[in-house]
Amino acid sequence: MKRVRKFTPVSMYDAQGLESWLEDMAKQGLFLKKFGTVWCVFERGPARPLRYRVEPVREQDGDDLLGRSPMKELYQDFGWSYVTSIGNSMFIFSTEDENAPELHTDPELQSGLWKKLYRRARRSFWFEIILLAIVIAALCAQLWNGGFILSLITSTTPIMLLCLPLLLFQLPGDWAELQKLALMVEQLEAGVPLDHRTFYPRRNRKEVVSLVLAVVLLLGMFTVQYVLPFTGGGIRPLSDQTAFPALTLAQLEGQELEDRGYTGEKIVDGETITVNYSNFSERNHYLLCWNQWDVVQTGTIRPDDWHRLEIQWYDLPLTFLSAPLAQELLSDAMGLKSNVWWTSPEEGGVVWTVDYFTHFDDRFLAVAREDRGFQIAAVSRGGKAAIVKYTGNGDLTDHLDEIMAMVK
Amino acid sequence: MAGREKGPLTEPMYYVLMSFLGREMCGTEITEFVERRTAGRVKLGPGTLYTLLAKFQDEGLIAETSVDGRKRTYRITEKGRDAFREELERLRSCVDDGLEVLDKEATP
Numbered sequence: 170m171k172r173v174r175k176f177t178p179v180s181m182y183d184a185q186g187l188e189s190w191l192e193d194m195a196k197q198g199l200f201l202k203k204f205g206t207v208w209c210v211f212e213r214g215p216a217r218p219l220r221y222r223v224e225p226v227r228e229q230d231g232d233d234l235l236g237r238s239p240m241k242e243l244y245q246d247f248g249w250s251y252v253t254s255i256g257n258s259m260f261i262f263s264t265e266d267e268n269a270p271e272l273h274t275d276p277e278l279q280s281g282l283w284k285k286l287y288r289r290a291r292r293s294f295w296f297e298i299i300l301l302a303i304v305i306a307a308l309c310a311q312l313w314n315g316g317f318i319l320s321l322i323t324s325t326t327p328i329m330l331l332c333l334p335l336l337l338f339q340l341p342g343d344w345a346e347l348q349k350l351a352l353m354v355e356q357l358e359a360g361v362p363l364d365h366r367t368f369y370p371r372r373n374r375k376e377v378v379s380l381v382l383a384v385v386l387l388l389g390m391f392t393v394q395y396v397l398p399f400t401g402g403g404i405r406p407l408s409d410q411t412a413f414p415a416l417t418l419a420q421l422e423g424q425e426l427e428d429r430g431y432t433g434e435k436i437v438d439g440e441t442i443t444v445n446y447s448n449f450s451e452r453n454h455y456l457l458c459w460n461q462w463d464v465v466q467t468g469t470i471r472p473d474d475w476h477r478l479e480i481q482w483y484d485l486p487l488t489f490l491s492a493p494l495a496q497e498l499l500s501d502a503m504g505l506k507s508n509v510w511w512t513s514p515e516e517g518g519v520v521w522t523v524d525y526f527t528h529f530d531d532r533f534l535a536v537a538r539e540d541r542g543f544q545i546a547a548v549s550r551g552g553k554a555a556i557v558k559y560t561g562n563g564d565l566t567d568h569l570d571e572i573m574a575m576v577k
Numbered sequence: 578m579a580g581r582e583k584g585p586l587t588e589p590m591y592y593v594l595m596s597f598l599g600r601e602m603c604g605t606e607i608t609e610f611v612e613r614r615t616a617g618r619v620k621l622g623p624g625t626l627y628t629l630l631a632k633f634q635d636e637g638l639i640a641e642t643s644v645d646g647r648k649r650t651y652r653i654t655e656k657g658r659d660a661f662r663e664e665l666e667r668l669r670s671c672v673d674d675g676l677e678v679l680d681k682e683a684t685p
Contacts, residue, residue, distance in 0.1 A: 224624060227631070240627055242647040243604045247623035270608075272624030275589050282628065 170212045173199055176377075177209050178370030180346045181255050182290055184223035184353075186369040191261070195219040201263075204255050207377055221263045222249070222272050222365070225282040231257065244272070258286060273362070280357030287350045294347050301336050304329050316497045318490055322483065323455045328390040335383040342376040393456045401452040403435075410450035410462055413553070413575045418466040418478045420571060421563030426468025426476060460484040476561035482575060488552035491576075492533045498556040499523075499547035503537055521545075526569060534573060536565045550576040586664045592619055593629050594638065594661045597653035601642055604630070604649065633657065 175194070179186035181204075191201050198216035201209060230240040231254075240260070241251040248269030249262040262272070273279040308329045311320040320326040357363065407415075419425050430447020447467040455461060464480040481498070485491050503521045519539050527534040533549040546557040546565045553576035559565060565572065586594065589611070596602050596610040608621045621629075630651065633639040638657035643650045653661075 222624075230631075239649055242649070243627050243630075244623045246605050246647060247608075249623060270620065270622045272622045274620045274622040275587065275625045275628075277587065278589070278625055278628050 170214065172202065173211045173213060174208045175199070175211060176374065177205060177207060181206050181259070182286070182346055182350050183369075184259075185363060185365060185367040187223055187261075188221045188365050189367050190369050191221040191263075192219060195221075195263075201252050201261065204253050204261060207381060217265065219263050219265055220269070220365075221252070221261060223255070224260045224262060224272065225258060225286040226254075226260050227285070228257070230260075258289060276357040276360050276362050279363075280354050283350070283354050283357060287347075287354050290347055290350055294343055297336070297340065297343060301333075301340070304332055304336065308333070316501050318494045318497045319501070322457045322485065322490065322494065323453075323461070325390045325393050325456070327456060328386050328393060332383055332386045332390065335379045335386065338379045339376060339383065397454050397456070400454050404444050404446070404449045404451050406445070407448055407450050407464065407466065410452075410464055412452075412460060412462055412484065413482055413555075414571070415450075415464045415480055415482070416478065416557060416568060416571045416575060418468055418476055418561065420568060421478065421559060421565070422468075422470065422476060422561055423563065424470065426470055428468050430467050457487060457490075458483050458485055470562075477559070478561070479558040480555060480575070482555040483553065485552040485554065488531060491549040491552050491554040492531050495533045495547040495549035495554040495556070496535075498554070499535055499537060499545060502545045502547075502556060502558060519543075524566065527573075534569065536569075538565075546572050548572050548576050553577075585667055586660070588619055589621060589625060590629060590633075591661075591664055591668075593621070593626070594633070594653065594657060594664075597639060597651065597657065598661065601650045601652045603651070 177187075178190055181187075194201065194211060196216055196218060198213055199211035200214055200219070201221070202212050203210040224240075226240065230238060232238045232241075238251075244251065244262055248266040249264045249272065252261040252263050254260050308326060311324045311326050311329075314320075353363070428445070428448055430445055432443055432445050432447075434441050435444050436442075447465070449465055451463045453461045453463065461484070462480075462482045464478075464482070466478045468476055470476070483491070483494060485494070503519075503523075521537045521539050523535055523537040525535045531549060531551060533547065533554075535547050537545045537547075542560055544557075544559045544565045546559075548555050548557075550573070555572075555575050557565065557572060592611040592614060593607055595614070596607045602610065604623070604626055608626060611619050611621055630639065634641065634651075636656075637654055638660050639651045639653055641649055642652050
């Protein structure tokens, strides 16, 4: 039998609209096989009139361990065949028998069934509101903590920004559906039976598309948040980094340093390898920056001193973001907003002196210095941006060419 | 023993519970009994019947006794009998009250 898919023109809670639509489909020779909130699957056959009824169900009305359902069996005794289910909340029955009795003869009793479903729909609606609030809160938190450009590049912010209008677009339609369901319950409670014939479609196709898109985006958001961070390969030796010519601690100090850092072991692909946590590189993948590197170098010249250089390097497909990113990274580092390694905020703040060397179009180069010797350089060119954080005896302004070379 | 705790029975509930007083019943037998007893005044659709049977089972007024193929048979419990008697008493007193008021109106 040939199967046909049709867009579902009514919401799953619009029982009367759904029954009317399915009956019209049967008259065209299309018989429901599977219900979906977006698409329904039909099987072609000789056109004939059928009556369809949508019934709310309780959990215990479904099939037992032996695959039997008292509800379906009783309905079958009266000429009504089970067709399919709508999630785990409703069953769809049909009959060809003109004499088969109407399913419900006591509207008040029937109202109890729909009231339970109404409460469930109301809970879903509130869940939607809570989800929206969570998305807004997460978005605010990301923007507040990370800076706008950095959040846009390295977090789920872009997906959330797309998700937000879609979820907002969804709300009025869902509220209207909920109100229709409430009116249906009121009608039954007043003892007025349901009219099984009604007009349709009653659903805006755009609402369905926005719902599907929102779900896809939310799934994408979880992937970006929880899967992407694990795809970069983790900590690796400095020599593995070949994406850009990184400024080295030896260049800044003018001599080789002794590595007296902390090392540990980790298992990669079943093999135990030694990891140097003081001198390493690490590649990260982000949604809007697939190629991002962290390079950390630490060393000593005398037993009592300690020098450290940290570079964060970004290769951005959206090239126009590189200069704003460099400025934001500089501003964040000076504001000690990020989890910087060299110091923590102090009473009265820290005073920085900033020298801007290049600042036009996509090119940006600035060096900031703080009294106690902490230095920062931010640089951008083309689609690349980097920030250098350094403590040591050298001077970043003496190495502007090497810093600029990192983003060539 | 106390009967049903959830207020008076509706007419379909009353007749469905009544149908079990004589013997055990399955779904189609119940509807036949009710239609015959009420001369077609009370009709029971399968949805209504199923909802009532599930409700009565949840409240312990009836219990399933056997499953033979698709045929499920139920019997009334002691609690169900008490609930029916209570409802009968309530209806009796409703009728008595009505008759008494009518009699008083008729007597000058």
